[in-house]
Amino acid sequence: MSTHASDKNLLYKIAKAYYQDELTQHDIARRFGLSRVKVSRLLEQARQEGIVKITVVPPPGTFADLERQLEARFGLLEAVVVSPSRYDRANVVRELGQAAADCLMRCLKGREILTMSWGTTLRATVDALPSRNWPHMTVVQMAGGLGRPEAEVYGSDLTRRAAQALGARSRMIPAPGIVASKLARDALLADTHIAETLAMAARADVALVGLGALTPESVVLQVSSLLTEEQINELKALGMVGDIALRCYDAYGRPIRHEVNERIIAPELEQIKRIPRVIGVAGGTGKYESIRAALRGGLINVLVTDDRTATRLLGEPDDPHTER
Amino acid sequence: MSTHASDKNLLYKIAKAYYQDELTQHDIARRFGLSRVKVSRLLEQARQEGIVKITVVPPPGTFADLERQLEARFGLLEAVVVSPSRYDRANVVRELGQAAADCLMRCLKGREILTMSWGTTLRATVDALPSRNWPHMTVVQMAGGLGRPEAEVYGSDLTRRAAQALGARSRMIPAPGIVASKLARDALLADTHIAETLAMAARADVALVGLGALTPESVVLQVSSLLTEEQINELKALGMVGDIALRCYDAYGRPIRHEVNERIIAPELEQIKRIPRVIGVAGGTGKYESIRAALRGGLINVLVTDDRTATRLLGEPDDPHTER
DNA sequence: GCCCAAAATGAACAAATGTTCACTCTCGAA
DNA sequence: TTCGAGAGTGAACATTTGTTCATTTTGGGC
Numbered sequence: 001m002s003t004h005a006s007d008k009n010l011l012y013k014i015a016k017a018y019y020q021d022e023l024t025q026h027d028i029a030r031r032f033g034l035s036r037v038k039v040s041r042l043l044e045q046a047r048q049e050g051i052v053k054i055t056v057v058p059p060p061g062t063f064a065d066l067e068r069q070l071e072a073r074f075g076l077l078e079a080v081v082v083s084p085s086r087y088d089r090a091n092v093v094r095e096l097g098q099a100a101a102d103c104l105m106r107c108l109k110g111r112e113i114l115t116m117s118w119g120t121t122l123r124a125t126v127d128a129l130p131s132r133n134w135p136h137m138t139v140v141q142m143a144g145g146l147g148r149p150e151a152e153v154y155g156s157d158l159t160r161r162a163a164q165a166l167g168a169r170s171r172m173i174p175a176p177g178i179v180a181s182k183l184a185r186d187a188l189l190a191d192t193h194i195a196e197t198l199a200m201a202a203r204a205d206v207a208l209v210g211l212g213a214l215t216p217e218s219v220v221l222q223v224s225s226l227l228t229e230e231q232i233n234e235l236k237a238l239g240m241v242g243d244i245a246l247r248c249y250d251a252y253g254r255p256i257r258h259e260v261n262e263r264i265i266a267p268e269l270e271q272i273k274r275i276p277r278v279i280g281v282a283g284g285t286g287k288y289e290s291i292r293a294a295l296r297g298g299l300i301n302v303l304v305t306d307d308r309t310a311t312r313l314l315g316e317p318d319d320p321h322t323e324r
Numbered sequence: 325m326s327t328h329a330s331d332k333n334l335l336y337k338i339a340k341a342y343y344q345d346e347l348t349q350h351d352i353a354r355r356f357g358l359s360r361v362k363v364s365r366l367l368e369q370a371r372q373e374g375i376v377k378i379t380v381v382p383p384p385g386t387f388a389d390l391e392r393q394l395e396a397r398f399g400l401l402e403a404v405v406v407s408p409s410r411y412d413r414a415n416v417v418r419e420l421g422q423a424a425a426d427c428l429m430r431c432l433k434g435r436e437i438l439t440m441s442w443g444t445t446l447r448a449t450v451d452a453l454p455s456r457n458w459p460h461m462t463v464v465q466m467a468g469g470l471g472r473p474e475a476e477v478y479g480s481d482l483t484r485r486a487a488q489a490l491g492a493r494s495r496m497i498p499a500p501g502i503v504a505s506k507l508a509r510d511a512l513l514a515d516t517h518i519a520e521t522l523a524m525a526a527r528a529d530v531a532l533v534g535l536g537a538l539t540p541e542s543v544v545l546q547v548s549s550l551l552t553e554e555q556i557n558e559l560k561a562l563g564m565v566g567d568i569a570l571r572c573y574d575a576y577g578r579p580i581r582h583e584v585n586e587r588i589i590a591p592e593l594e595q596i597k598r599i600p601r602v603i604g605v606a607g608g609t610g611k612y613e614s615i616r617a618a619l620r621g622g623l624i625n626v627l628v629t630d631d632r633t634a635t636r637l638l639g640e641p642d643d644p645h646t647e648r
Numbered sequence: 649g650c651c652c653a654a655a656a657t658g659a660a661c662a663a664a665t666g667t668t669c670a671c672t673c674t675c676g677a678a
Numbered sequence: 679t680t681c682g683a684g685a686g687t688g689a690a691c692a693t694t695t696g697t698t699c700a701t702t703t704t705g706g707g708c
Contacts, residue, residue, distance in 0.1 A: 008383035009391075010430070013402075015380045016392060024664065031401050033431025033530075033601060037688055040666065046380075053379045056339045056370075059332035067333075068340060077355050078337075106334070107357025109657090110703085133703085206357075277357060348694065361658055364695065433687090434673090457673085 011046040018043055019052060066310050070303060073314060074295040077277065078103070080304040084283075092284040092306055097124025100281040100304040104208060107277065110134035112205035114168075117142045117245040117266075118158045119210035120217070121281045126158050129165040137168035140201045142209070143245040143266035144177035171197050175265050177246050178226045182262040194265070202271040209272070209300065211282035212243035213290035231260060242290025244272060244280070244299055251289065253297015273299060283309050335370040342367055343376060390634050394627060397638060398619040401601065402427070404628045408607075416608040416630055421448025424605040424628040428532060431601065434458035436529035438492075441466045441569040441590075442482045443534035444541070445605045450482050453489040461492035464525045466533070467569040467590035468501035495521050499589050501570050502550045506586040518589070526595040533596070533624065535606035536567035537614035555584060566614025568596060568604070568623055575613065577621015597623060607633050 014032070017023045018039075025043070029036040046052045058064050063081035070079035082099045084092045104125070108114070114137065116122060139162045145155020156172040163170030175188045189195050201207075212218055214236070235258055239250035245266040248256045255261070255269045272278060280300030282291050288309055294300050295313070305313075338356070341347045342363075349367070353360040370376045382388050387405035394403035406423045408416045428449070432438070438461065440446060463486045469479020480496040487494030499512050513519050525531075536542055538560070559582055563574035569590040572580045579585070579593045596602060604624030606615050612633055618624050619637070629637075 009386040009388050012380060012383050012386070012388045013391065016388070019378045019380055026664075033401075035688055036665085037667090038686095041686095044666090051381050051383065053381060054343045055377045055379075056336060056343055057375050057377060059336050059375065062333040062336070064333050064336045064340070067337065077357075350694075359658055360695085361697090362656090364697095365656095368696090 008049070008051065011042055011049065011051050014039060014042050015046040015052045063307055063310065066307065066314070069314050070310060074303075075298070075301075076295075076303055077301045079302070079310070081307050081310045082283075082304070083307045087284070087306075087308070089284055093121050093124045094127075096121055096281055096283050096304055096306065097126075098128045100125040100208070100279065101128035101130070103302065103304055104206070104279060105130065107206065108134075108137070108166075111136040113138045113140060113200060113203070114162070114206045114208065115140040115142045115201040115204035115275070116159060116162060116208040117210060118145075118155070119212065121210045121283075122158055122208060125208065125281060126162045126165065129162060131165050131167070133167035135167060135169070137166055138171055138200070139163040139166065139168050140171040140197060140204060141173045142201045142207065143264075144173050144175040144179075146177045146246075171200060173197050173265060176226075177265055178260070179263050179265065180226065185263055185265060188265060198265070198267060202267045202274070204275050205277065207272060207275045207278045209244045209278060209280055211280050211287060211290045211294050211300075212246075213282070213287045214241065215286040226263070227260065231258075234258060235260065241293045242287075244269065244294065247272070249293055249297060249299065251293050251296070253293045253295070253299050269297075269299060277302060279304065281305075288312055332373070332375065335366055335373065335375050338363060338366050339370040339376045387631055387634065390631065390638070393638050394634060398627075399622070399625075400619075400627055401625045403626070403634070405631050405634045406607075406628070407631045411608070411630075411632070413608055417445050417448045418451075420445055420605055420607050420628055420630065421450075422452045424449040424532070424603065425452035425454070427626065427628055428530070428603060429454065431530065432458075432461070432490075435460040437462045437464060437524060437527070438486070438530045438532065439464040439466045439525040439528035439599070440483060440486060440532040441534055442469075442479070443536065445534045445607075446482055446532060449532065449605060450486045450489065453486060455489055455491070457491035459491060459493070461490055462495055462524070463487040463490065463492050464495040464521060464528060465497045466525045466531065467588075468497050468499040468503075470501045470570075495524060497521050497589060500550075501589055502584070503587050503589065504550065509587055509589060512589060522589070522591060526591045526598070528599050529601065531596060531599045531602045533568050533602060533604055535604050535611060535614045535618050535624075536570075537606075537611045538565060539610040550587070551584065555582075558582060559584065565617045566611075568593065568618065571596070573617055573621060573623065575617050575620070577617045577619070577623045593621075593623060601626060603628065605629075612636055 014028055017028050017031070018025065025039045026036050029039045063083065066081050067079040070076060070081070080099050080103050082095050084095045110132065116139065139159050141156055141159040156174070159170055159172060173194055175194055179185050179188065235248055235256060238256045238258060240248045240256050241251050242249060246264045247261070247266060247269045248258070249269060250256055278300045279302040280291070280294055281304040283306035291303070291305060291309060292313060295303065338352055341352050341355070342349065349363040350360050353363045387407065390405050391403040394400060394405070404423050404427050406419050408419045434456065440463065463483050465480055465483040480498070483494055483496060497518055499518055503509050503512065559572055559580060562580045562582060564572045564580050565575050566573060570588050571585070571590060571593045572582070573593060574580055602624045603626040604615070604618055605628045607630035615627070615629060615633060616637060619627065
């Protein structure tokens with residue numbers, strides 16, 4: 001329903017008064033002898049008819065629209081896309097870490113429970129954390145450690161360093177991530193401290209996780225002492241494309257049923273999904289399938305990645321399996 | 325204070341979410357893990373920094389900006405500018421009448437007291453009134469009549485016709501506008517009905533008035549039976565440039581002190597100024613000085629005129645005497 | 649490490665805006 | 679004329695947004 005000229009003129013004058021002169025609808029109503037409700041409706045009409053145009057200017061050199069598409073497509077709370085200056089693994093990881101740290105800091109206020117796994121990307125994230133003094137925050141280790149206990153890269157190290165940077169309390173899991181048998185795990189879970197720590201991780205406000213993939217660097221694939229070649233092949237055969245905190249998932253982000261699950265010290269995927277904010281950080285070559293799966297399965301709701309991966313993720317047709 | 329790229333990116337995403345996706349600030353806050361207040365502030369910043377641009381598109385073929393300038397310059401509630409198809413007096417008056425009728429109808433709701441003077445322009449206005457059924461409205465004659473009582477153009481005629489068109493009650497002044505002596509006027513004002521009608525006019529919600537000018541067609545100048553040539557010259561000598569409902573004013577819209585005032589049956593200019601909405605209708609050649617004076621003196625707060633006069637009114641330097 | 653000024657924060661409040669719903673008005677048909 | 683459908687209206691209510699102010703946090707100097 002279009003209106004004739006004199007009506008448009010009124011719409012224009014009211015819109016000018018509202019958006020330009022910043023009068024309130026109440027004032028405009030009094031001025032023109034209309035009711036406030038009517039002014040509200042006329043403004044609505046002015047927007048409808050394009051008399052008022054609101055544009056949001058994309059800041060140059062950012063990937064805001066790519067991010068918005070990712071958010072929309074995969075139902076994310078937020079997507080963060082970085083454009084690495086070089087695409088070698090070390091640099092991608094460093095820049096992802098920086099972006100993830102920014103993104104994390106933005107949503108922390110200093111009184112939350114933060115849980116985190118470990119991995120190269122998260123290490124870069126921790127390295128990029130600014131220093132704070134947040135005694136009311138707790139950083140909780142999400143999964144048991146891997147590798148030899150004296151190797152500081154995995155296990156409690158990142159949690160400790162993150163807590164230190166933020167001036168927060170920390171809560172460690174003094175146990176390996178994969179143990180030799182279900183029995184061994186049950187024994188460890190009988191330990192009050194370990195059980196409570198896992199419970200705490202499960203009810204964290206924010207989780208910060210890396211997305212493992214089937215690349216040669218993969219942590220999971222390297223612990224040959226506990227996972228045999230055969231078991232790894234079984235997992236692959238069951239469709240495994242990646243893991244979050246040792247919990248393996250298939251191409252749709254569904255947990256893989258396998259005996260190995262019973263030997264892992266970490267929250268289950270279903271528990272992780274219940275955490276309000278799960279920030280997944282991953283990018284670079286080889287992570288694509290794992291990220292896609294985590295997105296499809298709704299395992300994470302914030303994604304920090306690089307522009308190439310982002311573009312690739314959007315390059316596919318829509319997919320009915322996508323959950324969120 | 326400018327911000328760096330990643331901040332702008334956040335501003336952009338929030339602005340998009342707010343203005344484009346129409347999420348509430350509350351939702352956006354939850355989504356990005358911020359407080360609502362912060363989102364409000366970031367949006368403010370986004371507008372400041374020009375990330376959000378709001379434009380109001382002027383509808384073609386109207387004089388909205390001319391109107392807005394008039395409003396701003398003379399502190400009007402509203403200005404209405406028409407562009408007559410031809411500039412002969414008859415046509416200008418007809419189109420002014422149409423516009424004035426629209427403007428009047430827009431601010432009437434059907435329960436007000438409307439008071440009106442008379443004149444050719446107001447006649448055109450009344451002719452353009454649509455038909456309504458507003459039994460709770462009252463149309464009050466503002467000034468006594470002029471000319472021979474049997475001539476229907478002046479006096480009560482317009483008031484009656486306006487009331488009829490609107491289905492409203494009417495209230496007439498059964499008396500001439502200018503009488504022979506102060507004594508005669510006092511006698512008339514002793515009449516309860518006349519006195520009450522004038523009082524009612526003075527507390528009207530809306531007044532509709534023509535602006536008289538010193539043109540040959542002027543009604544005031546033609547009533548030679550009551551105003552002598554000499555008196556008219558005296559008025560001119562005192563600076564008279566026009567009148568509203570027989571009340572003469574000078575170039576700054578100030579009332580002119582003269583004996584004639586005491587013989588007029590109409591509210592004083594000061595009383596008219598107190599009416600919340602005084603719509604002045606005038607345009608075409610010769611009305612300029614009178615309009616300018618009425619605007620300067622704040623005698624009217626809504627002006628309906630033609631584009632040439634409007635342009636001319638804006639063409640002058642600012643003037644410290646202007647009141648509103 | 650400690651301290652301070654300045655900036656940032658969010659809870660509580662105040663204002664502005666949007667929405668609903670019962671009612672009124674208008675217009676056209678009978 | 680009367681009648682009724684449909685549009686239009688604004689009071690009351692609900693929601694959203696803006697502002698203030700006491701407090702916290704931050705960054706920088708020592």
